[in-house]
Amino acid sequence: MTETIHNILHEISCNQSFLLTTHEGPDGDAVGSTLALASFLRQIGKEVCVHYRDPVPDLYSFLPGAATVQPHIPDQDFDVAFVLDIGELRRAGEEFCRFSRIGKMINLDHHLSCENFGAFNLIDSTAAATGVLVHRIVSAYGFELDFQTALCLYVAIITDTGSFRYSNANREAFTIAGELIDCGVNAWDVAEQLYENQPKKRLELLSLALATLELFKGGLAASVTVTLDMYKNTFADAEFTDGFVNYPRSIKGVEVAVFFRQIEELKFKVGFRSKGKVNVAAFSAALGGGGHHNAAGCTLDGSLEEVKELVYRTVEASL
Numbered sequence: 001m002t003e004t005i006h007n008i009l010h011e012i013s014c015n016q017s018f019l020l021t022t023h024e025g026p027d028g029d030a031v032g033s034t035l036a037l038a039s040f041l042r043q044i045g046k047e048v049c050v051h052y053r054d055p056v057p058d059l060y061s062f063l064p065g066a067a068t069v070q071p072h073i074p075d076q077d078f079d080v081a082f083v084l085d086i087g088e089l090r091r092a093g094e095e096f097c098r099f100s101r102i103g104k105m106i107n108l109d110h111h112l113s114c115e116n117f118g119a120f121n122l123i124d125s126t127a128a129a130t131g132v133l134v135h136r137i138v139s140a141y142g143f144e145l146d147f148q149t150a151l152c153l154y155v156a157i158i159t160d161t162g163s164f165r166y167s168n169a170n171r172e173a174f175t176i177a178g179e180l181i182d183c184g185v186n187a188w189d190v191a192e193q194l195y196e197n198q199p200k201k202r203l204e205l206l207s208l209a210l211a212t213l214e215l216f217k218g219g220l221a222a223s224v225t226v227t228l229d230m231y232k233n234t235f236a237d238a239e240f241t242d243g244f245v246n247y248p249r250s251i252k253g254v255e256v257a258v259f260f261r262q263i264e265e266l267k268f269k270v271g272f273r274s275k276g277k278v279n280v281a282a283f284s285a286a287l288g289g290g291g292h293h294n295a296a297g298c299t300l301d302g303s304l305e306e307v308k309e310l311v312y313r314t315v316e317a318s319l
Contacts, residue, residue, distance in 0.1 A: 015079035028159025053093030131156025222248035
């Protein structure tokens with residue numbers, strides 16, 4: 001791990017132009033870690049372009065640098081591309097995967113099943129968030145954290161640890177968070193932005209999703225669903241579903257929660273969450289997906305009934 005960070009620092013020192021990207025439908029860790037790395041690189045004099053396949057969710061638009069994220073990659077050469085929090089390279093999107101004007105690719109991730117597609121792969125499933133890996137890099141460089149970089153890192157860590165409620169909220173995560181607070185990050189200000197600033201249509205969408213609640217396997221598992229019709233009826237979209245899977249998981253006795261999110265007429269994203277006893281990454285992998293012990297997902301083709309039947313059968317067999 002130390003050698004990999006040393007190699008990454010060498011690439012940062014020896015190169016000038018950097019392209020940063022993350023997975024489709026970026027979450028708090030994806031946005032926070034890429035913007036923190038971008039902030040650091042710019043402050044040490046590097047040229048940086050941040051590209052996402054999908055727009056920055058409005059929830060994270062308050063982060064420094066969010067407005068600079070590009071929907072398309074500029075037609076130029078880049079010395080190095082950093083790919084963060086992605087699991088599988090294809091999740092960066094077709095445009096990035098086809099882009100060939102990159103000298104070297106570096107992979108930063110904390111997914112248990114992440115692909116080793118980089119020239120250097122800094123992958124550590126014990127890290128609470130990819131933002132933790134960025135913090136390790138900037139610390140090893142000797143960079144003195146400023147408020148903007150600290151804010152992005154804090155959001156990366158607080159969102160991926162569920163506000164330090166999840167089992168991945170380890171000592172390192174708390175130690176880094178304390179350091180970021182010392183840099184001027186205000187915990188309440190961040191919490192207000194993330195949790196006390198919801199648009200009305202998100203709650204309207206949530207109310208429709210909760211109406212689909214189903215318990216199965218004798219109450220050990222539960223699911224909720226969001227369909228395309230629900231988006232149409234509430235004028236909401238996929239970015240407002242972040243965290244929906246936590247509602248069925250919060251039910252007493254439930255060990256595994258499932259979230260079905262329709263993305264096309266016959267295609268669904270399926271998210272899994274565990275309270276800790278069940279490794280949801282195992283049956284997510286069996287369905288062609290990946291993730292962590294407590295959080296995983298996959299994409300399945302078929303009608304809602306067909307997808308549910310397959311997922312329920314897989315989860316029940318695991319339980």
